[in-house]
Structure formats: structure tokens, C-alpha cells
Amino acid sequence: MTQHTCLWWEAAQKTAPRLNKFLPSKTDVVVVGGGYTGTSAALQLAKGGAYVTLLEAKSIGFEASSRNGGQALSCLHHTLAETVKQHGRELAAEMFRAAVRAADTVERIITEEDLECDFVRCGSIEAASKANHFERFKREQESLHESANFEVILLPRGEVRSELGTNAYHGLMINPRSGSLQPAKFVRGMAMAAERAGADIHEGTRVFSIQRLSSPAYDGTRFLVRTERGDIAAKEVMIAANAWTGRILPQFRRRVFPAESYVIATEPLSDELASRLIPNKRVVYDTRRTLAYYRISPDQRMVWGGEIAMAGASPKTNINILRRGMTRIFPELANTKLDYHWEGTLALTMDENTHAGQSDGIWYSMAYVGHGVTLATYLGQQLANAILGKPNNNPFANLKIPTAPPYEGKAWFVNIGKVWYRFLDMLS
Numbered sequence: 001m002t003q004h005t006c007l008w009w010e011a012a013q014k015t016a017p018r019l020n021k022f023l024p025s026k027t028d029v030v031v032v033g034g035g036y037t038g039t040s041a042a043l044q045l046a047k048g049g050a051y052v053t054l055l056e057a058k059s060i061g062f063e064a065s066s067r068n069g070g071q072a073l074s075c076l077h078h079t080l081a082e083t084v085k086q087h088g089r090e091l092a093a094e095m096f097r098a099a100v101r102a103a104d105t106v107e108r109i110i111t112e113e114d115l116e117c118d119f120v121r122c123g124s125i126e127a128a129s130k131a132n133h134f135e136r137f138k139r140e141q142e143s144l145h146e147s148a149n150f151e152v153i154l155l156p157r158g159e160v161r162s163e164l165g166t167n168a169y170h171g172l173m174i175n176p177r178s179g180s181l182q183p184a185k186f187v188r189g190m191a192m193a194a195e196r197a198g199a200d201i202h203e204g205t206r207v208f209s210i211q212r213l214s215s216p217a218y219d220g221t222r223f224l225v226r227t228e229r230g231d232i233a234a235k236e237v238m239i240a241a242n243a244w245t246g247r248i249l250p251q252f253r254r255r256v257f258p259a260e261s262y263v264i265a266t267e268p269l270s271d272e273l274a275s276r277l278i279p280n281k282r283v284v285y286d287t288r289r290t291l292a293y294y295r296i297s298p299d300q301r302m303v304w305g306g307e308i309a310m311a312g313a314s315p316k317t318n319i320n321i322l323r324r325g326m327t328r329i330f331p332e333l334a335n336t337k338l339d340y341h342w343e344g345t346l347a348l349t350m351d352e353n354t355h356a357g358q359s360d361g362i363w364y365s366m367a368y369v370g371h372g373v374t375l376a377t378y379l380g381q382q383l384a385n386a387i388l389g390k391p392n393n394n395p396f397a398n399l400k401i402p403t404a405p406p407y408e409g410k411a412w413f414v415n416i417g418k419v420w421y422r423f424l425d426m427l428s
């Protein structure tokens, strides 16, 4: 029987709950949300000498940050060529370089804070699902070299088997700077590091709204943060609530929306089978719009996510969709037992870009489009540096965010988008 729970939770370190702790009436900085963005920001702020209060509605990492695929990617969601088209050559190269620095930031925090989270710089593989996608890899390799001085490795169809035990792909692009980690261990470890540095973390503390004072108080207080456990006055506020940013900041209500992604994990595979399927234990994703992402976990399971699994469909339907996708690539797994299935919520915007900056004096960072392990950690740190008045690098600052159709609760148009993407995948 497949358990409906996240594989990563059990093996991650347990921490005493941070519930019903004394809530201060005043603080320097309130950080709303305890995923990678919030814990990374809290760590940097506390180390920089700020009195920082992190408010998390549920528990640390309960949402995407403990449920994801653990792919620590050293690139952006869009190709560099697409990013250039959207933002121009200079800004696009800056954004790409930030993504590379983001992977370095993850490694640096893990080393400096001595976090045990199974981090390995294994490299990532993008697998061409169609022949013309490999042609795109060749152009991307050239632009990465020319515009960002960044090298990726291409393997044509005939050499795919040196990296993946399948005949399903038309070639591979390998990014050697990407890594893998255990998501729940990483986020819990970062929260503990933030506490060691002096951050005050409160779980079970939902923020309802932020009120901006008409004029700053004598001590620099500018905001009143209203929570289910009382109000806190703060000089600065950072929203690190990702898919739920629009519930706190009405100006983002129609700009960022939640989208579900589904994951399955098999029983542990034999050493021999695991090494045949992904010999170098790299993390993998394909080029379809309805992409699949997968990897071998530290305990040797195939962890498989994405595909066209739908919000609102029965778990059985989504498990079957994922299993079919997995066995299409690796027929050897057809009779392998599934031990776990789970889902998580990511944040999307209509332009599928990351957005981080300030709105009405309130800091925000969100919508990492499947690249949040590295980008959320990096941008949490960069916004913290900005708050501390230190040098910072955030090429995603204040990009225009297109509006999405109106919705309540779940974004109804995400399923429609997935079906449309599936149609486009069939065409090109």
C-alpha cells in the first residue's frame, strides 16, 4: 500500500515544536514564512545583528521546502535565449549568474553551518524528449558560453546510456554545477542555524495582514503585523510565503498563484538497478512543458514528480499518471512497488519568472518556478543583506508581474494550462 506522506519527513531531524512561545510586541524584522526563503533570510539577518522574528503558519518547512524533488539547480527555469528575449542580454546574463551563485550559496551555508542534508554536487541532466530539443541544447550551450562564460556538456543520443538507462531521449545537456540534497533536512537545518544565530522562530502563527503606520514611530517602527496570536510592531517586514503571498499582500492577489505538483517514490532499488538507471546519481528533468523530474534518493529509491498530474484528481489517478510516465522512460520499473506519494504547492506567475523586491515598503521574494532550492535560499539571503544595508545582488528586483485571471482558493486555470501544455508537447 502506497503511503500518502512525504518520503523526506521521516528521515529529517526532529525539532521541539516552536508553538505558543512568548510573542514579542516589537522587533526589528518580521519574516513571514518558514521555508527556504524565510529561514535563509532569518539566518542572515540574525548573523547581521538584527532582532528577527520568523512567523510560520504551520511548522518549519511544512510546505514546498520539505516536499520538493531536492534538485539544487544551478540555472533558471527559462533558457538563457528566452531570458534574453524577455529582459535583454545584460539583465538575462545577470539573472543566470545569480542562479549559479545561488547553488554556491546553498553549498556555502551547508558547509559553514555544518548542515547534515545529504548534499552532493552531482550535476543535473536536462533530457531532450524530442529531436529538435537537442538542437535547442546546442544553441543554449553556445549562448551560455558566450553570454555567461558558463560551460555545459552535451551528450548526443548515442551516448545517453552513459548517464541514463533508457533509450527514450534524443540527447542530454549536463550542468555540472547543480547538486542534490534532502529537502526536509536542509530546511530544518537552516532553521536551527538561524536560531543558533539568535533568530526567534514561532510556528503555528499565521499572519493575517500588514498595516503600514501613517508615519514611522520614534524608534523606526513602520509596520504593525497582525497575527492569529497578537500584533507585532516591526521596522521591516519580509514576506516569504511564496504561493500564499497574495493572501497577505492584496496587490499580489492576481499576480502569484498556487500550483500543485505530485511526487511518487518507489521501494528501495538494488545497488545494481539504481546504478544502471542513473549511474552518476545526477538529478534529471526532461524538456516537455509538462515536465517530469526525478532522481535516486539517498536511500536508493526512484523519486519521480511532475508529469500532467492534476489538482483535484484522485490520488490513484495521479499515482497512475506518474507511474506510467516513469515506466515509459524506465520499463524495468514496471513491477517495482511504490512506497510513497505526496503533493506540494509551488508559486507561479504568468511570466514564469522569479520575483523579489519591495512593494509599498514591504520586502517579498517568491515564484522560483521549480528552482527554489537554490534561488529561494539565495534571494532570502540577498533581501536580508538589503535590509541590513549591506551590498546585495538581486537582478530579479521589481520586475513587472503580469496579472492572472481571477480565482478563489485553488487557481482553476492551472489545470487548463496543463492540458494546453500537453497539447503543445504533442506538437513540438
Ligand SMILES: Cc1cc2nc3c(=O)[nH]c(=O)nc-3n(C[C@H](O)[C@H](O)[C@H](O)COP(=O)(O)OP(=O)(O)OC[C@H]3O[C@@H](n4cnc5c(N)ncnc54)[C@H](O)[C@@H]3O)c2cc1C
Pocket (backbone or CB within 6 Å): 032, 033, 034, 035, 036, 037, 038, 055, 056, 057, 058, 059, 060, 061, 062, 063, 064, 065, 066, 067, 068, 069, 070, 071, 072, 073, 205, 206, 207, 208, 240, 241, 242, 243, 244, 248, 260, 261, 262, 263, 293, 305, 343, 344, 345, 346, 365, 366, 368, 369, 370, 371, 372, 373, 374, 376
Ligand atoms: C512537489 C514539488 C517539487 C519541487 N521540486 C523542486 C526541485 O527539485 N528543485 C527546486 O529547486 N525546487 C523545487 N520545487 C520548488 C521549491 O520547493 C520552492 O520553490 C521552494 O521550496 C520555495 O520556498 P519558500 O520558502 O519560498 O516557500 P514555501 O516552502 O512554500 O514556504 C512558505 C511558507 O510560508 C508559510 N505561510 C504561508 N502563509 C502564511 C501566513 N499567512 N502566515 C505565516 N506563514 C505563512 C507556509 O506555511 C510555508 O511554510 C518543488 C516544489 C514542489 C511543490
